[in-house]
Amino acid sequence: MLVVQNINTYIGRKKIIKDATFKIHPGNITGLIGPNGAGKTTLMKTILGLTKFDGQIQLNQIAVTENQYTALANVGALIEHPAIYPFLTGKQNLALYAHDPDDCQRLISQLNMTKYINEHAKGYSLGMKQKLGIAIALLNNPELVILDEPMNGLDVESTIGVRQLIHQYADKGTAFLISSHILSELQKVMTQVILINRGQIIVDQPIAEFEHLHHQTYKLLTDDTRLTVKNFIKHHICYTLNNDTFQVNPKNIFEIQDILSSQNIHLKELAPISCNFEQIVIQLLNQERGNRHDN
């Protein structure tokens, strides 16, 4: 459905997104994760044709360009801040974009906004505005919904409500691209993960495959940490070091043992450890930073 091919995005002359390529299929819930300034929002804006870019973006085989948004007729988005006019009530803000009043009313009920929807939006709290922004994105049964930090300012009940709504829409075939810093929340909904750092996509996998490949890491302790570090750098082995304990990728453990043995460094401990989702992401980012330094 959405095809992003070799996208480079520029702000001024600076390249913010570098050669991004990925696809999103109907019903997919894709989590877009990465550190601050990685380019998540810029990538979302690029898909909406709102930045200067080269490469190809197609939605249902129709190209999106900087000035042509016809392909986005069935797309909903919440980027950075909800687009709300303070002089309109919540309901009027929805009516401004809605093609079907019944759809509007259904979203008001599902997002629990009935109590305040007829009040002027200038008096809304951050959470109320956020829910209204999500409702605007979900109007008119979109094929693709792009949500940038949708859980910002939402209370527990609202967060659960939004999560259920995302599942409900995805079951009907709506695809989602969601960025969030609350990884645990994102983990509960996403079916696909895209990890971005410094404008480059470093992971693009189904969540099951991602967890299978990266879930385990190995803890390593040697009798000479300094020499081990030196050899890891020399042989381009990715690692993280905490005190004297290394964390290494399982795919490297045989190579590591050979290197250490050849250098007469003795193993004190080599054992698998389990990681949660957040730890995996941090580890991958650290590995990517390590690779960048090596290069």
Next chain:
Amino acid sequence: MAFSLYQEFYKLNHRKLTWISPLVLLILMILTGISIGYNESKLLMATCYNAPDWIMLILVVIGSTTFSMEFQNNAILTLLYKSHNKVIVYLSKYIVILSYNLWLHLLAILFTLGLNEISINQSVPWSTLYLYQQPLWENMLKTSTIDVLTTTFIISLIFLFSCLINNNAIVISFSLLMVFTGQFISANLLNSEKFTQILRWNPFNMTNLTRQYYNYTTYFDTSHLLNQQLLQGTLSYTLLFVIVGYLIFRKKHF
């Protein structure tokens, strides 16, 4: 295009300023009628109680906020991707403000008819011959029509500023400065009596169009252009500002 127009009319319709402005216009017209003198009825009737200046003031405020409210409420991104392309967004806003401009001029005519009935000033029949040996009613209609063109020129300029500057207050200040000091800037340029043949076509000079129509002898010495030439200049600059404004909007990234 139809849906974008609907959205723009919906927003304009729900802004308090839209509905307060006609009331402000009426109050200013009454104040003009009271202050200008009992015997100036013909001038007041021909100029709709100086409505062109008051409408200009209202349009500067409403026109300047048309784009800046989108930037300030973070709505510009949604507005853009929900439309087919940028030209539709730009033209919809322009058409809606033009419609509001026409509406204000229509109201000014109706207010003038009403104020003439209640006789704030000396009562003069509408058939009395006044400017260009034409009856007063014709003078009023022609002044209003010409002022629609002058204000359209000003709207184009405001849109150009709005696409260059995101800050509402700066756009309003700059536009007011341009509208109300434009004729003095132009007059100073032309007073030097050098390159008059070229300088008389400066855009500031076009703000004199309405005033020159109802006060030809005074303003021709300032503008150095005939009514017809001022009209051609105004229309050309309007087109130029609309196109340049759109090109800036097209290149702008949000």
